[in-house]
Every structure is written in C-alpha cells, then in structure tokens.
Amino acid sequence: xxxxxxxxxxxxxxxxxxxxxxxxxxxxxxxxxxxxxxxxxxxxxxxxxxxxxxxxxxxxxxxxxxxxxxxxxxxxxxxxxxxxxxxxxxxxxxxxxxxxxxxxxxxxxxxxxxxxxxxxxxxxxxxxxxxxxxxxxxxxxxxxxxxxxxxxxxxxxxxxxxxxxxxxxxxxxxxxxxxxxxxxxxxxxxxxxxxxxxxxxxxxxxxxxxxxxxxxxxxxxxxxxxxxxxxxxxxxxxxxxxxxxxxxxxxxxxxxx
Amino acid sequence: xxxxxxxxxxxxxxxxxxxxxxxxxxxxxxxxxxxxxxxxxxxxxxxxxxxxxxxxxxxxxxxxxxxxxxxxxxxxxxxxxxxxxxxxxxxxxxxxxxxxxxxxxxxxxxxxxxxxxxxxxxxxxxxxxxxxxxxxxxxxxxxxxxxxxxxxxxxxxxxxxxxxxxxxxxxxxxxxxxxxxxxxxxxxxxxxxxxxxxxxxxxxxxxxxxxxxxxxxxxxxxxxxxxxxxxxxxxxxxxxxxxxxxxxxxxxxxxxxxxxxxxxxxxxxxxxxxxxxxxxxxxxxxxxxxxxxxxxxxxxxxxxxxxxxxxxxxxxxxxxxxxxxxxxxxxxxxxxxxxxxxxxxxxxxxxxxxxxxxxxxxxxxxxxxxxxxxxxxxxxxxxxxxxxxxxxxxxxxxxxxxxxxxxxxxxxxxxxxxxxxxxxxxxxxxxxxxxxxxxxxxxxxxxxxxxxxxxxxxxxxxxxxxxxxxxxxxxxxxxxxxxxxxxxxxxxxxxxxxxxxxxxxxxxxxxxxxxxxxxxxxxxxxxxxxxxxxxxxxxxxxxxxxxxxxxxxxxxxxxxxxxxxxxxxxxxxxxxxxxxxxxxxxxxxxxxxxxxxxxxxxxxxxxxxxxxxxxxxxxxxxxxxxxxxxxxxxxxxxx
Numbered sequence: 037x038x039x040x041x042x043x044x045x046x047x048x049x050x051x052x053x054x055x056x057x058x059x060x061x062x063x064x065x066x067x068x069x070x071x072x073x074x075x076x077x078x079x080x081x082x083x084x085x086x087x088x089x090x091x092x093x094x095x096x097x098x099x100x101x102x103x104x105x106x107x108x109x110x111x112x113x114x115x116x117x118x119x120x121x122x123x124x125x126x127x128x129x130x131x132x133x134x135x136x137x138x139x140x141x142x143x144x145x146x147x148x149x150x151x152x153x154x155x156x157x158x159x160x161x162x163x164x165x166x167x168x169x170x171x172x173x174x175x176x177x178x179x180x181x182x183x184x185x186x187x188x189x190x191x192x193x194x195x196x197x198x199x200x201x202x203x204x205x206x207x208x209x210x211x212x213x214x215x216x217x218x219x220x221x222x223x224x225x226x227x228x229x230x231x232x233x234x235x236x237x238x239x240x241x242x243x244x245x246x247x248x249x250x251x252x253x254x255x256x257x258x259x260x261x262x263x264x265x266x267x268x269x270x271x272x273x274x275x276x277x278x279x280x281x282x283x284x285x286x287x288x289x290x291x292x293x
Numbered sequence: 294x295x296x297x298x299x300x301x302x303x304x305x306x307x308x309x310x311x312x313x314x315x316x317x318x319x320x321x322x323x324x325x326x327x328x329x330x331x332x333x334x335x336x337x338x339x340x341x342x343x344x345x346x347x348x349x350x351x352x353x354x355x356x357x358x359x360x361x362x363x364x365x366x367x368x369x370x371x372x373x374x375x376x377x378x379x380x381x382x383x384x385x386x387x388x389x390x391x392x393x394x395x396x397x398x399x400x401x402x403x404x405x406x407x408x409x410x411x412x413x414x415x416x417x418x419x420x421x422x423x424x425x426x427x428x429x430x431x432x433x434x435x436x437x438x439x440x441x442x443x444x445x446x447x448x449x450x451x452x453x454x455x456x457x458x459x460x461x462x463x464x465x466x467x468x469x470x471x472x473x474x475x476x477x478x479x480x481x482x483x484x485x486x487x488x489x490x491x492x493x494x495x496x497x498x499x500x501x502x503x504x505x506x507x508x509x510x511x512x513x514x515x516x517x518x519x520x521x522x523x524x525x526x527x528x529x530x531x532x533x534x535x536x537x538x539x540x541x542x543x544x545x546x547x548x549x550x551x552x553x554x555x556x557x558x559x560x561x562x563x564x565x566x567x568x569x570x571x572x573x574x575x576x577x578x579x580x581x582x583x584x585x586x587x588x589x590x591x592x593x594x595x596x597x598x599x600x601x602x603x604x605x606x607x608x609x610x611x612x613x614x615x616x617x618x619x620x621x622x623x624x625x626x627x628x629x630x631x632x633x634x635x636x637x638x639x640x641x642x643x644x645x646x647x648x649x650x651x652x653x654x655x656x657x658x659x660x661x662x663x664x665x666x667x668x669x670x671x672x673x674x675x676x677x678x679x680x681x682x683x684x685x686x687x688x689x690x691x692x693x694x695x696x697x698x699x700x701x702x703x704x705x706x707x708x709x710x711x712x713x714x715x716x717x718x719x720x721x722x723x724x725x726x727x728x729x730x731x732x733x734x735x736x737x738x739x740x741x742x743x744x745x746x747x748x749x750x751x752x753x754x755x756x757x758x759x760x761x762x763x764x765x766x767x768x769x770x771x772x773x774x775x776x777x778x779x780x781x782x783x784x785x786x787x788x789x790x791x792x793x794x795x796x797x798x799x800x801x802x803x804x805x806x807x808x809x810x811x812x813x814x815x816x817x818x819x820x821x822x823x824x825x826x827x828x829x830x831x832x833x834x835x836x837x838x839x840x841x842x843x844x845x846x847x848x849x850x851x852x853x854x855x856x857x858x859x860x861x862x863x864x865x866x867x868x869x870x871x872x873x874x875x876x877x878x879x880x881x882x883x884x885x886x887x888x889x890x891x892x893x894x895x896x897x898x899x900x901x902x903x904x905x906x907x908x909x910x911x912x913x914x915x916x917x918x919x920x921x922x923x924x925x926x927x928x929x930x931x932x
Contacts, residue, residue, distance in 0.1 A: 040658070057411075104649050
C-alpha cells in the first residue's frame with residue numbers, strides 16, 4: 037500500500053469523504069492529498085504544503101472503509117500532517133468504579149441517578165486526545181489506560197468511545213443506536229444513523245484548523261438533515277450543529293438520563 | 294488579475310493546495326506524467342466556488358473584464374483533459390451547486406455539482422433512480438455527465454445521459470439561458486450537451502427518473518466468437534427487447550479477467566498460469582510481472598489471442614417483475630440460439646463489482662506502466678472493421694483487450710482497455726494510431742468519454758460540419774473566448790466529402806436516403822428492396838426531424854449537409870460524445886442525405902392503447918411494438 041495508489045486513483049472515495057463532500061473541497065480528496073504528499077516525498081513541493089494539504093484529513097477512515105483495495109489513507113497521510121498534541125489528563129474526580137468522561141457537559145450526575153451507582157468524573161476538553169490519537173500519537177492509548185486504572189467508563193461521545201475501545205477499556209455509551217434519526221458522533225466512519233450525514237470535524241479540532249471548511253461541512257450536514265430533529269449524544273457535536281441551525285434534541289429527553 | 298474584486302462576489306481559494314488539486318483531471322496522460330516525474334499540468338491561479346447562477350455569472354463577467362480564462366471543473370472525472378489546469382486561469386468548481394429537488398412529474402432538478410452517487414442516493418430515498426451508472430458514478434458530477442454526453446452501464450434500457458436530460462440552465466459570459474423544457478426561444482440543448490462548457494457553464498439539470506426497479510434478471514453466456522455474440526446482441530436489440538445490460542467481453546478480456554472457463558487451448562492457458570506462478574515465487578519478481586509483458590505488447594497480444602478462447606456476454610433485464618420475466622425469457626431464447634448459458638453467476642458477479650474496474654488502473658502506473666481506455670462506436674456492419682482496426686493500431690504499442698457495451702438496434706460501442714510501458718511517447722503514439730484507425734473504420738472517436746484535449750483534433754475532423762455553427766454560437770455567447778480556450782474545437786483541414794449514394798445497410802438496419810425526396814418516392818424505393826422506415830413519415834425526411842425520441846431510439850444516424858464551408862458528412866453512429874450532436878439541428882434545406890433506421894417490410898407490428906413498459910411511446914400516448922417479438926410482447930407471454 038503506497039501513496040502512489042491513492043495519487044493515481046481517479047478519486048473513487050471522494051463521495052464518502054466528509055470534508056470533500058461537506059466543504060466541496062477538491063483539495064480534500066484522498067487523491068489530491070496523496071498527490072501533494074507524494075510530491076513532498078519527492079522534494080518537489082515544500083513540507084509546509086504537505087502539512088497544509090493533509091490537514092484536511094480528519095482521519096475518520098470513511099475512505100478506507102469504502103476503498104475496494106482498503107488503502108489506509110489516513111495512515112499514509114499521517115507522516116505529512118502536523119501533529120496535534122493531546123491535552124494533559126485531569127485528575128479523576130472521585131474513586132467510584134465507573135468513570136464518566138466529561139467533555140463539554142457533565143452527565144455523571146444524571147447517569148449515577150439512572151443507574152443508582154456512584155460515578156466518578158474525568159474532565160477532558162479534547163475527548164481523551166482523540167485528534168492526537170487519530171493523528172498517530174500512539175502514546176495516548178497507554179496513557180489513558182494507566183490513568184483510568186482499569187475502571188469502566190461511560191460516555192456520550194463517540195470520539196471518547198473510539199479511543200477507549202482502542203485502549204481495551206470497557207465502555208458504556210449513553211444513548212441507544214436503535215433510536216431513529218439519532219446519531220452519536222459522525223466521525224466513526226460510515227456508520228452514522230442519519231443517511232449521508234458526515235462528520236463536521238468538531239471533535240478533531242477541525243474548526244480551529246480549517247474554520248471555513250468546517251463551517252461548510254456543518255452547514256451541509258444541517259442541509260441534509262432537512263429539518264429533521266436529531267438527538268445527538270456528543271455534546272460538542274450537538275452544540276456545533278445547533279450553532280449552524282440544526283434542530284438538535286437533548287438526548288436526556290430521549291434517553292431519560 | 295484583481296482577485297480581490299472577484300473574491301468580493303464569489304468564494305475564492307488561491308491557496309497552493311486547492312490550486313494544485315485542480316491542476317489535473319483524471320486523464321491518464323497526466324497520471325503517467327506524475328508517475329514518471331514528467332510534471333503536472335499547470336495549476337490554475339485560483340479556484341472559484343460559486344453557489345448559484347448569479348455567482349457563476351459574476352465569475353464569468355469578472356473573467357471577461359480581466360481577460361482571464363475560466364475552466365469549468367466538476368469532480369475532475371474527465372479522462373480527456375478537458376478540465377485540466379491552465380496557467381493563469383480560474384477553475385470554476387461547480388460542486389457547491391449541489392441541491393437535489395423532489396421528484397416531480399417523473400423528473401428531478403439537480404445542481405450541476407451533485408456527485409452522481411449522491412443523486413442516486415437522494416432519489417432512492419424517494420423510490421426513484423436515474424439508473425445512469427457510469428463507472429465514475431462515485432467521482433463525477435451531473436453537470437459533467439451533461440457536458441460530456443456520458444453513458445452508464447444500463448444505457449441499453451435507460452439511454453445515455455443526453456437521453457435523460459430534459460432541460461438545463463446555462464450561464465455564459467453574455468447570456469443566461471435554458472435549454473430543452475426550460476428553453477425560452479431557440480433551444481440550444483443539442484449544442485450545450487457535448488461542448489464541455491464552451492457555450493456556458495451548466496448550473497442545473499432536469500433529469501428524467503424511473504421508479505426503482507422491482508426485479509432484475511442477470512445471466513452469463515459463452516459464445517465461440519465475437520461475431521457470433523454480435524449476432525445475438527443485434528437480434529436482441531433489433532427485437533426491441535430492451536435489456537438493461539448487454540455487455541460482451543472479447544476473448545482476451547474474457548481470458549485475462551477469468552470470466553468463465555476456457556473450453557479449448559487450455560494447454561496454452563495452463564502454460565501461462567504456470568509461468569506466472571513460477572515467476573511469482575522468485576523474490577522481487579512479482580513487481581516485474583506486470584512491467585515485462587507491457588514492454589512486449591505485440592508478443593503478449595499475439596499470445597493472449599492464441600490462448601484465449603470463447604467470449605463471455607453479460608445480459609440483464611430490469612423493471613417491473615412481469616415485464617422483466619417476459620423480455621428476459623425472449624432475450625435468453627435469442628441468446629441460446631447462438632451461445633451457451635452460464636447461469637446467473639457471471640452476471641451477478643459483474644453487477645456486484647461493476648465499479649471496481651477503476652481500482653485496477655492505479656497499480657499499473659505504480660508498476661511503471663500506463664493504462665487507459667478508448668471508447669468508440671459504429672453501426673453493426675462496421676463494428677468488425679472498427680474492432681480489428683483499432684485493436685491492431687493500439688496493439689502496436691500496448692496490450693489490448695475490449696468489451697462491447699452500450700448496444701443499440703443500429704450499432705454498438707467498443708471499449709478498449711490498453712496498457713503499455715510508462716512512456717509518454719508510447720502513450721501518445723497509441724492514441725494517435727488508435728484514433729486514426731477509428732476514423733478510418735467509419736466509427737466515432739468518442740462514444741461517452743467526451744473530447745477534452747485528448748481527442749480535440751480527431752473530434753474536430755469528425756464534426757467538421759458542425760464547427761461553423763458552433764463558432765457562430767461561441768461568438769454570440771462567449772465572444773472573448775474565456776471559457777476553456779484552446780480546446781474544443783481547433784482548426785483542422787478536412788477535404789470536402791462526396792455526397793453518399795442512397796443505400797441500405799441490412800445488417801445495421803439503416804438506410805441512407807435523399808433527404809428532400811418526396812415521401813412516396815422514397816418509400817417506394819425502400820419497398821422495392823423489401824424495407825420500410827422504422828419511424829414512418831409522410832413528409833420528406835429533412836422536414837420530419839426532431840420527433841420525440843425514446844432512449845433507445847436513434848432517429849437520425851448520419852447526415853450529409855451543406856454548410857457555409859461546403860458539404861459535410863456526419864458519420865453514421867447511434868450515439869457519440871465527440872462534441873455536440875448537430876445531426877438534427879440544420880435547416881431542412883441544408884440536408885442532402887439522411888441515414889435513418891429501417892425495418893424489413895412485413896415484420897409484425899402491434900399497437901397497444903396504453904403501455905408503461907419500455908417501448909416506443911408515440912406522441913398520442915400509444916405505444917407501438919414491432920419486431921420479431923411484437924406479438925409475444927403484446928400478449929404478455931413468451932409461450
């Protein structure tokens with residue numbers, strides 16, 4: 037599997053890439069990014085252009101899932117991307133067995149009441165360093181596992197769940213996949229609950245890196261929702277979509293948390 | 294170039310990453326140049342992302358004032374270089390115009406920038422489909438389909454995209470206009486479709502849709518020779534059985550792709566397989582497996598031809614259940630007269646993997662070679678010469694295989710796939726010789742990939758008679774020539790042809806007839822020879838054009854006309870994408886001869902009052918069934 041395979045491909049995964057579709061960016065297609073990376077590797081383009089081009093990749097893996105030859109696009113582009121550092125992990129608040137990972141909204145009290153158990157709390161502003169993990173910072177996962185000391189976690193965030201699952205940590209998810217027109221987060225690949233909805237990159241720090249593209253992606257998602265009410269499990273995703281006009285329902289209303 | 298003034302009106306990106314992304318489309322020559330480190334096409338100076346017609350107009354007005362070229366760009370799926378970058382130009386990216394409307398009256402409005410698969414997804418949610426399914430459906434836009442006269446894998450049933458387009462909205466530097474159902478005055482649709490943005494940027498398309506098929510029946514068939522298979526395909530198409538798929542792989546393609554099993558010459562096949570296994574076992578040799586044969590194309594073509602045996606055809610029908618069963622049963626009866634049934638397996642395998650072929654190209658480039666495709670077409674009587682001529686021409690430079698799809702009652706397209714060593718000189722020579730061979734054999738040089746820079750000279754020679762009118766329109770709509778300059782159509786020297794003699798091509802079921810002849814005289818001439826017009830008219834042919842057409846109809850295949858530059862002849866072919874289709878657009882008195890479909894006298898014909906099946910619908914709403922299966926279709930039973 038090489039960069040060439042993507043650079044020479046006729047952009048066969050462009051229709052599943054959330055950035056290429058949402059932001060309508062030709063530069064976000066795997067073929068375009070791989071072309072720049074290839075030219076950088078040949079010293080035909082500057083490294084800075086490689087950083088700029090490949091920063092459009094969210095690392096969501098939708099391209100790889102679609103690709104008939106399973107090209108690991110994000111992995112191939114990773115060496116050309118600027119690394120995103122993980123925030124230091126805050127201390128766990130309390131000593132309960134179950135830890136609620138709090139990213140933007142504190143669900144620990146509601147979950148504790150619903151389950152009638154004591155719930156500790158871990159505050160993290162970066163979804164356990166999800167972006168860093170996606171970008172190949174392999175230190176994130178063992179650091180997380182050590183920090184949690186074998187505890188089970190509960191989360192409303194798909195990004196947190198993805199990192200925790202990679203660390204072999206037991207995860208309970210808030211929300212129910214059976215709820216129609218409901219999604220948790222979109223950046224887990226092509227498994228979103230609403231047809232054709234794609235990740236806005238909120239959890240990847242995409243709005244900070246690429247504000248214009250992220251805004252367009254959010255607007256595109258809202259357009260695709262076509263006025264439907266959606267319950268969003270990830271607080272930051274919910275806030276981001278709501279800010280762009282989506283009718284977002286509080287999951288507590290759906291799940292009774 | 295005052296980009297800030299444009300930026301105030303339209304979203305503009307002049308970052309190196311976005312400009313570089315618009316430097317090339319999918320033309321394999323550009324991929325080969327990248328692979329061989331021979332450079333990319335120039336990147337544009339900036340990329341504009343208009344959201345609607347007003348913003349496109351603003352962009353074009355700015356370009357005229359600044360004297361800047363504009364290259365319309367959809368998703369860069371073109372394989373002819375028509376959307377490749379141009380130094381100092383602006384790329385006009387249409388993908389922000391991506392709205393899809395609800396289905397109304399059997400049609401949908403779609404923004405030009407909608408990716409094909411997204412359109413089908415949106416339609417499927419409403420219970421409809423265009424069923425336009427090119428292998429580029431994941432990476433091409435609706436606007437590009439219209440601008441380049443695209444064809445999909447189910448074209449035999451649903452037509453090429455030009456048959457599905459009911460209307461377009463177009464923005465040119467000096468005009469905004471509608472075509473087809475949206476035309477206000479002169480309808481320029483035959484000129485907009487196929488001119489690849491030269492006469493304006495297509496911003497929106499009204500597309501005919503179909504209910505999602507309730508049933509599909511696919512099957513595979515083996516034939517001893519391509520000629521035997523052509524006979525079967527022709528009988529199916531001329532019998533108005535309207536398959537969705539009729540796709541024949543030549544012996545080399547059949548052999549190399551492992552479609553079915555060889556019935557003879559297996560010794561050679563086993564020898565090749567054994568050699569491959571042996572070589573693969575040598576460390577480091579696997580990568581040379583591909584490069585070595587590509588360096589010896591004549592030998593490999595000869596060897597492949599010798600060991601190949603038999604040819605496989607995929608046939609498929611889809612639609613509502615009863616109709617599918619009836620037509621498939623009749624069609625399969627025809628196919629069984631000429632070939633051996635292989636069951637549903639090959640057809641279902643093809644259907645499941647029908648878009649995978651595009652993945653096979655990149656590894657060829659990675660291994661130091663090139664791969665490309667060339668789609669040509671001709672009437673049935675010329676198909677053999679076209680196949681042999683182009684195969685021989687390409688085979689001097691590359692390993693060649695072919696399949697035959699997009700079949701019509703009057704002819705068929707041939708899709709050559711060829712691969713050679715990674716040299717631009719070899720690549721260019723293959724194309725030069727291949728295109729010359731296609732023209733010499735009386736075929737069109739482009740069936741559905743369009744023109745671009747790759748075929749612009751060959752297309753100009755083929756459509757020389759259309760160029761005066763094209764330039765007249767261009768001067769009116771884009772007088773400063775800002776739209777994609779230097780591409781469609783360059784100046785070429787074409788000798789004035791002689792006027793064709795009246796003739797009947799019984800194999801293709803077409804006749805070349807005097808266009809001004811009185812109907813009685815013309816019909817008598819045909820009747821004396823045992824033929825009649827397929828689409829009868831009581832007027833001279835030149836005065837009976839522009840009739841409503843169904844997707845599988847080709848009311849005019851060729852024409853000899855008088856133009857300001859003298860006499861011009863348009864090659865006989867059911868469909869082409871070598872630019873616009875002007876065959877029915879000339880004033881009646883300009884026509885000298887017309888080539889039109891004919892049928893044998895006395896062939897059964899049945900007229901039904903109403904019929905929702907894919908058969909010729911007459912202007913009064915009735916449907917005429919004719920051909921050898923007309924009675925069975927009318928009965929609704931193949932018994």
